[in-house]
Amino acid sequence: MHFTDFDVDLFLRDYWQKKPLLIRNPWAAWVNPLEPDELAGLACEEGVESRLIGQGDGRWMVEHGPLPEDRFGAMGRSPWTLLVQAVDMHVPAVAALVAPFRFIPNWRIDDVMVSYATDGGGVGAHYDQYDVFLIQGLGRRRWQVGGRCDADTPLMLHEDLRLLADFQSEAEWVLEPGDILYVPPGVAHKGVAVGDNCMTYSIGFRAPSRSELVEQFCAHVVGGMEDDDRYADPDLTIQANPGEIGAAALARLQAMVGDALSDRAAFARWFGEYSSERKYPELDFRPEEPIAVEDVRELVEEGVALCRNPASRFAFVAAGEDAVTLFVDGESHDCSGDVAVLARQICAADSVLIDPVLMEADEAMALVVTLYNEGSVSFLTED
Template sequence: MNNQLNIDWPHFLANYWQKKPVILRQAFPHFCDPITPDELAGLALEQEIESRLVSNLDQKWQATYGPFTEQDFTQLGETNWSLLVQAVDHWHDQAATLVAPFRCFPQWLFDDLMISYAVPEGGVGPHIDQYDVFIIQGMGKRRWRVGDINPNYKQFCAHPALLHVEAFTPIIDQEMTAGDVLYIPPGFPHDGVCLETSLSYSVGFRSPTAQALVTGFADYLLEHDLGKVHYTDPNLTLPPDPLNVSPHEIERLKSMMIALINQPDYFNHWFGEYISQSMHSLNIESVEPPYHVDEVIATFKQGSQCHLVNSIRLIKVAETYYIHGEALDLPRPMIEKISHLHYFDQSAIAEFIDDKKVMNQFTHWLNRGYWYFVD
């Protein structure tokens, strides 16, 4: 069940990406839902999976976080609620196929696939997101209203778990049916209301803040005891006002900090570790008992395929590959063979299969649970 996406990416990037919202009609021709409502509800029962129930009865908003029980669902009415499940691509193989058409984007920006099931009048209310999102309409219909960007919009808490935005004038006010895609850049207010029982799929992209980046880099320096360079000024002269920090001194202090960021051995390694970590739980299990390298070689030679865990983050920074927060210690030729493959068999690594040293290195990562065998 591989839905094919029909988008002219160069035209889209030139005209819409982080510029303005757009509905792309039938971007997924003949769209087929890769997950059922019952399967989605089943995921919301699991402890590791982030989920929310949002309802709006008599203009009173409520939001509760999972995991839920089957009884929680039996108590819901026929209107005015929606179930949202985060990072479904980590846990459901068929749902994860919806991410594949977006793999052409820089993958360090990709976040996750969130899926929403809603009954008539269900939604989460008018709000503003600070990330790029493609909302794919599955079964059913939704009406989407999207306003223009405006830094002066007032936001308020309709519920402790729901940040809403004041009324806005829509620049898009349209119904969406199966296969339509709504793209919304950061900062544009929007509100989707279900017209009939429906599924919607949100492919979201990260938008890290400068605050988060600076904090993360500082934590890395502290953890690794780096950057312990003291301020110096060998050309110091006596100032007219000893209480004043001169512009010259301010510039030297800033230069000290910038020099750390410009140190590639520091910054690149930190960023590779930082950006290759998922913001959501992954379906990763270490192998117990662990494979021996001879078992791995034999399994490949028996025809088994090796699959990369769904949506684990494998990112290249400069000349180093990172996976799930770690530098990937594998020979460069092998990494380049398998890094773009979601799954591979012996034929992809034929030149390495009898090299015990190389396969022993791969066995380490296989035992970590980052790849797994399928017969």
């Protein structure tokens, strides 16, 4: 699926992280990629993160999956909503929805959450700390957007939901199938299903907090330090007051910390590995039978496409004129020459036809074999 009427440059300049935008059906031909029954089936599976949100008697009720198969039939006529996270990892047609949004770097993309709601269903007024594109799949949903929110914005008391205590709508639209609403971080919004069989696909983006980056990178750096790397002051002289922490000592102490954290190359490698870790690392996608070099060579020569696993995360950092560090599922791979060309190609598209010439390099072959046997890529065959 792709867009036929969407100005990416205009969007990034005037709307991205600035203000909401309603995008009326920009698709060449919108086709809902998932049926409600299929979504309900996913919510019943182990290893799939899901929530069932009900409304009744002025209260919000949340039930976490996996859900029993007969649960939906027992919901009655009160409005309810089913939310299933990371559906793109399980349904290729849903993963394909991300392709038109690849003008945002891969490392920023989180997942595609899918919701199903009965008439009047929703999750209440709230705000997110990340950008989101809300694609209407089936039915209709009324969206309202409000003002900017932050940590000081009052919230309702609830264990599982971060609902706004006071929501004031500033704009309102009813979305039809194929329509998209973009909501920047911190903007209050509220969606309510208009009629039954309302399905919405939410493409969310990651935005690490400063505290998260500092905490995780510092923990990584500390993990590689030696205990005997300590403060030293061989040039110590007598000071007027022994109670003072002198300026020279403070400068030396701060430098010990700053120097340890200022290695740009070390930070780049750490962040590449950290940001490419799978959302659900406990899921095992490794093939039952490892692939051999001869099999890879035959598949490439036959023109079989190499495809990324939608559950895997791929990114790279340039490491010189013809070299990159490739990051896949939390692991780093140093690539140069033809292997770097291959790494860039794999990162650029969900599937790629590999030039057989590239596979003449042992390093390129080894990379493909490693990624395949880790379950990060597969070959798209007809059967």
